[in-house]
Amino acid sequence: MSLFNSQRRTKLKRKSQYEKVPIKDVGIDHQILRLHQVMAEKCLARPDLFIDIQARIEMRYSAKQMRYGAYLTWLSILELKDTPEQFKAALFEKSVKMRNMRRATVFTQVLTEEERVAVINSL
Numbered sequence: 370m371s372l373f374n375s376q377r378r379t380k381l382k383r384k385s386q387y388e389k390v391p392i393k394d395v396g397i398d399h400q401i402l403r404l405h406q407v408m409a410e411k412c413l414a415r416p417d418l419f420i421d422i423q424a425r426i427e428m429r430y431s432a433k434q435m436r437y438g439a440y441l442t443w444l445s446i447l448e449l450k451d452t453p454e455q456f457k458a459a460l461f462e463k464s465v466k467m468r469n470m471r472r473a474t475v476f477t478q479v480l481t482e483e484e485r486v487a488v489i490n491s492l
Contacts, residue, residue, distance in 0.1 A: 439470060442470060
């Protein structure tokens with residue numbers, strides 16, 4: 370018997386990020402990700418929407434509805450708007466942190482109700 374678990378560690382496979390998430394939440398996360406994909410495309414097509422999003426970030430942070438880390442993360446993502454591929458990569462990142470941040474998104478009011486319903490019904 371070894372004092373270290375190095376042999377055991379090499380046999381373990383890296384688990385999926387969604388493995389411990391209930392099935393219901395995976396479906397919801399998929400919907401939220403799809404909504405963000407459509408919102409990102411609309412924002413990139415209409416850059417004036419980024420002004421409203423930045424104002425929403427500032428408003429939420431000043432009203433203490435957003436923590437400093439989330440504030441910096443959202444501002445950093447918005448800074449990437451001039452490079453669409455990097456912007457999308459940051460927004461669609463499949464990390465636990467971004468999954469949680471997308472659930473409390475600052476991209477509200479980008480899509481109309483009809484657009485939002487159409488996206489959800491297309492899934």
